[in-house]
Amino acid sequence: MYVILVYDMDGKRVGKMLKLCRRYLSWIQNSVFEGELTDIQLKQLKSEAEALMSGKDSLIIFKNRDQKWLDKEVVGEERASIDNFL
Template identity: 75%
Template sequence: MYVILVYDMNTKRVGKMLKLCRKYLNWIQNSVFEGELTKVQLENLKAEAKEIMKEGDSLILFKNREQYWLQKEVIGEEKSSIDNFL
């Protein structure tokens, strides 16, 4: 499934969450990631994220079956493009 993940963490935990998200997804912009995950990978990501998170932190997941069902438009400078694979 195609996943867009957005998080808001206390500054003490941002580094840990960033590292975790990069393990599973592609970095797009500050605290925003996207990519294809299996159900098992998604469950592992959520379980590991819950171990990092404390009160006041949040993680939002947008899920879709396929990326082609999602239209993406970037206005301004794209922070990290994943469309430039060789």
């Protein structure tokens, strides 16, 4: 499934969440990631994220069956491209 993940964390835990999300998804902007995950990978990511979170931290996950069903428009400079050139 195609996933867009957004998090809002206390400053003390931001670095740990960033490293965790980069293991599973592609970074596209501050605290925003996207990519393809299996159901098992998503469950693992959520479990590890919940272990890092406390208080008013939040994690929002948008899921879709396939990226082709999502229109993506970038206005301004794209922070990080996830295009792969062969």
